[in-house]
């Protein structure tokens with residue numbers, strides 16, 4: 001799937017063009033990164049992607065784990081709760097990193113990406129997702145449209161040249 005950006009505007013996914021402006025749903029998203037023995041992130045550090053569970057919009061697409069903020073929650077609180085609920089880990093500090101709005105046909109979301117370097121606990125895919133530690137270029141596919149800019153930001157930070165992921169080979173997603 002291809003998507004287009006607008007100047008200072010949201011990433012607009014095909015099918016969402018021309019829709020009335022909607023209030024964004026805020027989503028906390030964790031970019032879990034493995035650091036080396038010196039505690040540094042480097043160009044080859046692996047990051048975690050998870051596949052979206054069956055029954056959700058974009059089921060099977062790969063994304064960074066996270067979920068919607070509940071009433072009264074901060075981004076960090078929501079991320080802490082979501083990662084415990086969905087993948088079974090307790091995170092340490094969440095470092096606010098980048099934000100982007102994405103206009104999907106089903107909703108407009110504002111994605112608050114946080115880098116996370118410390119966590120405890122065993123990974124448990126509690127929604128029957130799949131997890132994959134990845135480097136650039138990402139090998140799993142298809143990647144969620146809202147994940148593509150994040151891969152680009154990582155590529156810029158890491159001096160990665162070339163593609164960041166494979167283009168999806170399947171047709172449009174089944175809503176769930």
Ligand SMILES: Nc1nc2c([nH]c(=O)n2[C@@H]2O[C@H](COP(=O)(O)OP(=O)(O)OP(=O)(O)O)[C@@H](O)[C@H]2O)c(=O)[nH]1
Pocket residue numbers: 027028029056057058063064065066067068069102104107109111144145146147
């Ligand atoms: N977790 C996550 N969501 C993302 C990313 N990129 C992106 O566009 N999204 C969008 O953000 C929204 C997150 O919703 P979700 O369904 O995962 O959240 P949730 O677990 O709280 O949902 P639910 O409890 O209502 O089922 C979806 O519309 C999803 O398509 C990403 O990298 N990670």
